[in-house]
Amino acid sequence: GIGNPVFGKLDALLAAAVMSIGAVKGVEIGDGFAAADVFGSENNDCMRSDMRSDSSSPISTISSDSSSPVKFLSNHAGGILGGISNGNDIVIRFAVKPTPSISKAQETVDTDGKNADISVKGRHDPCIVPRILVVAECMTAMTILDSLMESSSAKF
Numbered sequence: 001g002i003g004n005p006v007f008g009k010l011d012a013l014l015a016a017a018v019m020s021i022g023a024v025k026g027v028e029i030g031d032g033f034a035a036a037d038v039f040g041s042e043n044n045d046c047m048r049s050d051m052r053s054d055s056s057s058p059i060s061t062i063s064s065d066s067s068s069p070v071k072f073l074s075n076h077a078g079g080i081l082g083g084i085s086n087g088n089d090i091v092i093r094f095a096v097k098p099t100p101s102i103s104k105a106q107e108t109v110d111t112d113g114k115n116a117d118i119s120v121k122g123r124h125d126p127c128i129v130p131r132i133l134v135v136a137e138c139m140t141a142m143t144i145l146d147s148l149m150e151s152s153s154a155k156f
Contacts, residue, residue, distance in 0.1 A: 030078025
């Protein structure tokens, strides 16, 4: 896998990359905050081997995504355990704040520090929601590529 157990954790790098996108206010990896509401026995990603104990040939596959006989039975961790990718799909969810410039009057202060109301006429802030998935995908792809390059350079 790629990533590191302490400094350079893949999940921390991905969260930082997604949080750097304008309007993103929250990020979770895998089950994220929902994991806080379950027992460890429910959240752990159990593993199984498809290898017979008396043979080296696979008997069946839990998942056909990989040639490895060892498979995870779930993906609560979102594809990253201990800061290192584990071969499962990487699952990231994020929250996007609403556009701040709205036509409804809002309380603020003016340049002299006096109370004032402001309302915006027209739409000056674009809604990035239709495009944010592409932006987030690119940010995560760049982060994963950077981690892959770092991982391969450490081998030489």
